[in-house]
Each structure stands twice: as C-alpha cells, then as structure tokens.
Amino acid sequence: MVDIAQVEEMVKRLSDQKGVLGVTISNGEGVPIRSTMDPEHATQYSALVARLSAQARAFVRELGPEDDLQFLRLRSNGKEVMIAPNFDKEHNLSLTVVQNPISES
DSSP, X not given: OOOHHHHHHHHHHHHTSTTEEEEEEEETTSOEEEESSXXXXXXXXXXXXXXXXXXXXXXXXXXXXXXXXXXXXXEOSXXXXXXXXXXXXXXXXXXXXXXXXXXXX
C-alpha cells in the first residue's frame, strides 16, 4: 500500500533540491496523480514519459527477456529528465523529476 505521507515527503524533498523544476507521479496510463508542475506541463510530461518508458522497456526486454527497465535519464541543453518507471510497481506508478542541468553542480 502506498503511504501518502511518505510520498508527499519524498516529493517535497525532491522539489526542494537545487535546480529541480518539477516532480510528477503518474499512473501507467500517463495520467498525473501528484505533481508540483502546473497541470498543463504535468499532463504533457506524464503522457510523454508513459510512451517513452514503454518503448525503453521493450528495448530492454528485447536485449534480455528477464530484464526490466529500472531508470531512465535524458539530458538536453535545457533540461534533464529522470524517470523511475517502477516507482511503485504494485500500483503501476512512475516518478519523473525535471531539472535544470546547469544547476546540478
């Protein structure tokens, strides 16, 4: 069972990190269920992350059928997106953190 208080504390802890632009928890269909982003960006990121995670998971399983995608990290000039697609396997939830890569150091 998901402990809501623990989830809220984790989202707050992540959001408070230097350079973090947003944190989103979304379900397996790509619908945001908790986010620090505005609704438009939360919906956009959640849908894109769901599709990207499905593709990346298929890629990993093609290489080794017993393997599964654990973590995905994308970096562009403007943003870095870190995805934990199995954040809560039991409830099929993923965690996405968007940050400014320049603020990382």
